[in-house]
Amino acid sequence: MKDTVSTRVKLSIFAVGLLSFTGILIETSMNVTFPTLTKELNVSLGTVQWLTTGYLLLTTIVMSTTAYILKKFDPLKIFIFAASLCLIGSIICMMAPNFPVLMAGRLLQAIATGLSTPLMFNLIFEEVPPAKLGLYTGLAGVVISLAPALGPTYGGIINRMWSWREIFVGVIPLIIVLFIIGQLSIRGKAFGTKGISFDYFSVIGLAIIFSMILFTFDQAGTHGFTSSQFLLWIVVSIVVVLIFAWYNSQSKRQLIDFSILKLPVLRLRLFSYFSLQFINIGLSFVLPIFAQTALHLNSAEAGLMLLPGSLLGAVMGPFAGYLYDKKGPTLPLVISGILITVGSGLFLIKSESLTLMSITLIYLILRIGFNFGFGTSLSDGSRQVQGAKKSDQNSLFSMMQQYAGSLGTNVLSVVISAAALTSGSNNSVVNTISGTKVDFIILTILSVLVLGSILYVHFKYQKNE
CATH class of the missing domain: 1.20.58 (Methane Monooxygenase Hydroxylase; Chain G, domain 1)
Structure with missing residues (x-):
């Protein structure tokens, strides 16, 4: 049965995928602990934010090298190295006496995530048959899209009940189990780098x-x-x-073969993929800050309001992949474009009267749209290239997906800071509401552009497929 996926392959994807999930979960878990860390480590908020910005930046840089690394080293060697760094980094962070040591641990974890995410997709593209590609890419999309939304919930609850150090304690046993599963299941050989x-x-x-x-x-x-x-x-x-x-x-x-960007469908799918992650990570940063500052919710409540959308969106990811396998890219992508546009538009319209319940419901709509499009954009992008160029496409998409998160967090937080400069007011609630409204305008425009790119590809290139 050529269209079946063996248990070994499933376990290998599971091990690498959860390692990637762990890295991303910790990243967004730390966002809700920043007020606590500024007091305990005696540093400014601007300094503490480098735990996220620096992490995402190094992850992006590491991902830029994976087109070469995936050709040079066998998958198991890459996994062992990544899992070891993630474990060592978690132990360092758990015991960190000051900010520089904590930052060092986070950078080790950044390298691990930068390697494990492209490796997960590489295993899918190499070992999953084409008839199941959409389904498994959808599942992988759940891994890297669910973690950012669950992070604030996990981090908020742990930080409120114990301390931020327990965020790292909780993942150490998981990393050890994944290390063992990966050792037993990951196979495959590198393409080689002869002449490169x-x-x-x-x-x-x-x-x-x-x-x-x-x-x-x-x-x-x-x-x-x-x-x-x-x-x-x-x-x-x-x-x-x-x-x-x-x-x-x-x-x-050759670091990445950027010539693949000459393929118009791949280029536009990359734009959708990047934009969806910009929206996803940006909202997972902005909404908890808005909830804590403007609505006066605690960190646990601010995290939990994202949970329903995260869970329902996770269910939709594999279903969108199934639709892609059976019906092609247009249906799931159009659904995605419409829902993220509606969700972003509703956040904009309701920006000055948002409540805990309205944020939860609108975020649910937007997350369903996100998961319908995220994995599908990657799946359809991967089908535009063949052979060794798949590792270039994989590395490019993974790198830009990660940088989208870094840029989304950076741009949307900067807009809130700039709003305070423009207003000249010291009222943090007013400034946060004003800045967040501009953020929602940016996200709405970006959502419309994503929908437009989807329709353009369909009518220009794929209408008769």
Whole structure:
């Protein structure tokens, strides 16, 4: 039966997928602990936020190297290295006496997540038959989309009942179990890197570009969106991106084969994939802050309000994958585009009168839409390339998905900070409501663009398929 997936393959995907889930869960769990950490570790909120921003940035940079790493090393070796780093990082964080040690542990975990997420998709693309690709990609999408929404719930409850250190205590036994399962189930050989040398300059270039973009938006949060500092860094960032593009077109070395972006369907699916994760991670950051500041909820309540949408959305992911396998990409993607547009629009319309119940219900709509489109965008993108180029596509999508989370958190938080500069008010509630409304405008526009790209691909390229 060529369309069946063996138990061994299922266990291998399960082990790598849950390792990735663990890394992402811890990342968003820490968001609700920031007020506590500023007091216990005696650092500013701006410093503490690097636990998220720095983590996501390093994860993104590591993911940029995985097109080469997946060709160079066998899957089991990559998994053992990633699981070991995740375990060591968790122990360091659990025992951290100060912020630098905590940050070091988080960076080790960032490397682990940066390796495990592309590895999970690589196992799916290599070992799952095409007839089941949508279903398994949908399940994998659940892993990396459910964790960001469950994180605030997990972190909020643990932080309220015990302390932030128990967030790491809780995942250590899970990592050990996954290590054993992975050892027994992961197989496969690397494609090899004959004739391909690792492009260190591209890694450095991407790290500079990603850091510079985040720094540019930080200038807006500090000085305002119309400030000379922000405008200057926009120009500098554009120049650096152009220099990198020129270097990449001239270099014989290869970090990621960016030529796959010449494929129009893949390019637009990447846009949808990036935008959906920008919306997803951005909301998982903004909504708890809004709930705690404007609605005066505690950290546990702010986290729990996202739980119904997260769970129902998780159920929808595999169903969307099944629809993709049977009906093609258009139906699940159109459903996704409509629901995220409706959800974002409702957040915008209700921005000044949101309650715990309305946030929960609107977020539920938006999460269903997210899960209908997230895995499907990746599945359809992967079908645009063949052979060794699949690792390039996998690395590119994983890298941009991770950076979407970093950029989403950065941009939406900066907008709230800039709102305080614009208003000149010290009232945190008013500033948070004002900034959050602008965030919802951004997310609504982005949702409309996603829906437009889906319809464009259908009528331009896939209508007769």
